[in-house]
Amino acid sequence: AQTVTQSQPEMSVQEAETVTLSCTYDTSENNYYLFWYKQPPSRQMILVIRQEAYKQQNATENRFSVNFQKAAKSFSLKISDSQLGDTAMYFCALSGGATNKLIFGTGTLLAVQP
Amino acid sequence: DSGVTQTPKHLITATGQRVTLRCSPRSGDLSVYWYQQSLDQGLQFLIQYYNGEERAKGNILERFSAQQFPDLHSELNLSSLELGDSALYFCASSVDPLTGGSNEQFFGPGTRLTVL
Numbered sequence: 041a042q043t044v045t046q047s048q049p050e051m052s053v054q055e056a057e058t059v060t061l062s063c064t065y066d067t068s069e070n071n072y073y074l075f076w077y078k079q080p081p082s083r084q085m086i087l088v089i090r091q092e093a094y095k096q097q098n099a100t101e102n103r104f105s106v107n108f109q110k111a112a113k114s115f116s117l118k119i120s121d122s123q124l125g126d127t128a129m130y131f132c133a134l135s136g137g138a139t140n141k142l143i144f145g146t147g148t149l150l151a152v153q154p
Numbered sequence: 155d156s157g158v159t160q161t162p163k164h165l166i167t168a169t170g171q172r173v174t175l176r177c178s179p180r181s182g183d184l185s186v187y188w189y190q191q192s193l194d195q196g197l198q199f200l201i202q203y204y205n206g207e208e209r210a211k212g213n214i215l216e217r218f219s220a221q222q223f224p225d226l227h228s229e230l231n232l233s234s235l236e237l238g239d240s241a242l243y244f245c246a247s248s249v250d251p252l253t254g255g256s257n258e259q260f261f262g263p264g265t266r267l268t269v270l
Contacts, residue, residue: 140202
């Protein structure tokens with residue numbers, strides 16, 4: 041079975057500071073993908089960043105980057121220069137195997153303080 | 155805007171009733187996924203369709219069913235509704251990764267179902 045664990049239910053960061061959200065996962069698949077999704081108060085699910093497991097290089101998207109530790113099955117999200125608009129629930133997700141279904145963690149509620 | 159549309163946005167109904175949620179995937183996407191987001195269960199996968207055929211099933215109740223039509227839109231049917239079925243139901247679509255797609259799923263805005 042595939043599982044995703046987010047151990048930080050809530051986090052807070054000051055505007056312009058850097059914050060790291062943690063995620064660990066478990067899968068027996070060799071080929072899989074990891075994602076971070078953002079869910080703002082509008083409840084829309086927005087893809088923040090994607091990492092292919094076969095790629096060693098950590099993915100980056102502007103102020104968002106990941107630290108992918110394959111052996112440790114760890115996939116953390118770093119948000120640099122935090123902005124008020126980053127306030128949202130962040131979900132770590134895993135997909136792999138014959139289907140493309142997403143397995144989600146329980147989420148981390150991030151509050152960016154002015 | 156992800157390109158995935160869902161109707162209706164909100165639905166309020168009574169226990170024991172039946173409702174249908176509708177989803178139109180992004181142009182060109184053959185795969186449609188349904189997810190349920192509730193306070194007690196979190197975000198969980200319900201079912202996947204690919205080009206009209208069921209491809210995978212998750213924690214979908216027997217009272218729930220889905221289908222994907224030739225024009226690729228999908229419907230999720232929920233029957234004999236219970237209070238616990240109140241949730242946000244998302245549809246997502248993707249290009250099939252098994253044929254070279256990127257594995258990225260694009261989510262619709264969701265349908266909020268309230269069962270009274």
